Amino acid sequence: MGTSIDAAHTEGTESALSVKKPKVVFVLGGPGSGKGTQCANIVEHFGYTHLSAGDLLRAEINSGSENGTMIQNMISEGVIVPPEVTIKLLEKAIMESENDKFLIDGFPRNEENRAMFESVTGIVPEFVLFFDCSEEEMERRLLSRNQGRVDDNIDTIRKRFKVFVESSLSVINYYNSKGRVRKIDAAKPVAEVFEAVKAVFTPVDDKAAA
Numbered sequence: 001m002g003t004s005i006d007a008a009h010t011e012g013t014e015s016a017l018s019v020k021k022p023k024v025v026f027v028l029g030g031p032g033s034g035k036g037t038q039c040a041n042i043v044e045h046f047g048y049t050h051l052s053a054g055d056l057l058r059a060e061i062n063s064g065s066e067n068g069t070m071i072q073n074m075i076s077e078g079v080i081v082p083p084e085v086t087i088k089l090l091e092k093a094i095m096e097s098e099n100d101k102f103l104i105d106g107f108p109r110n111e112e113n114r115a116m117f118e119s120v121t122g123i124v125p126e127f128v129l130f131f132d133c134s135e136e137e138m139e140r141r142l143l144s145r146n147q148g149r150v151d152d153n154i155d156t157i158r159k160r161f162k163v164f165v166e167s168s169l170s171v172i173n174y175y176n177s178k179g180r181v182r183k184i185d186a187a188k189p190v191a192e193v194f195e196a197v198k199a200v201f202t203p204v205d206d207k208a209a210a
């Protein structure tokens with residue numbers, strides 16, 4: 001019933017996504033590194049659809065889903081939600097879109113996220129955009145984000161930084177070892193960061209012609 005995807009959907013090795021075969025870019029970086037901000041710019045210039053894992057989870061809470069309370073508690077503590085929950089939301093969003101290229105922002109956040117997404121969907125990202133920023137700068141940004149988020153308080157921010165270092169960095173290291181990471185200095189002003197992002201998304205042919 002409703003909008004949730006049938007549980008059996010992710011139990012097999014095949015998902016509808018292995019048929020659609022969308023082009024995917026993972027957008028990673030610590031909390032407050034500017035993932036959402038830069039994704040909005042990329043959408044405007046390069047025609048991708050932006051899927052923020054955090055936004056999808058927050059929408060799931062607001063939809064009154066049976067998982068809502070569990071997700072809410074986990075976000076409030078800054079910990080990572082079980083991968084089957086997040087992957088189902090991502091799959092659904094991709095299948096409902098007519099686009100075939102997606103920015104997946106804030107996912108995969110740990111090895112479990114990464115391995116399950118790969119085995120369920122068969123999708124390997126084109127590349128991984130990694131926004132590198134100091135904790136001091138990220139903390140400043142999160143404390144003035146003003147989006148009313150339950151996790152943008154100093155206690156939860158510190159927990160999220162710890163989770164990033166202990167669980168998320170290994171995903172970036174994994175893709176780095178495969179030559180797929182495009183690292184961006186995200187401590188600069190928004191426009192300067194986007195100049196570096198543009199260089200990553202502009203095809204080599206276009207750069208030569210410019």
Ligand SMILES: Nc1ncnc2c1ncn2[C@@H]1O[C@H](COP(=O)(O)OP(=O)(O)O)[C@@H](O)[C@H]1O
Nearest residue numbers: 031032033034035036037141144145188189190
């Ligand atoms: N390069 C930047 N310099 C200063 N502030 C920024 C920059 N990029 C984003 N911000 C601000 O920092 C906060 C966090 O940005 P956001 O895009 O939500 O990051 P993330 O999705 O990585 O948590 C927002 O208030 C945003 O306006």
Ligand SMILES: Nc1ccn([C@@H]2O[C@H](COP(=O)(O)OP(=O)(O)O)[C@@H](O)[C@H]2O)c(=O)n1
Nearest residue numbers: 031032053054075078079080081106107109
């Ligand atoms: N892949 C993901 C992404 C987010 N989340 C949860 O959602 C929270 C907020 O994620 P987010 O991507 O919106 O946060 P920011 O990095 O944008 O600040 C995380 O701290 C996790 O609790 C998750 O469990 N799994």
Ligand SMILES: [Mg+2]
Nearest residue numbers: 035036052054
């Ligand atoms: Mg974000």
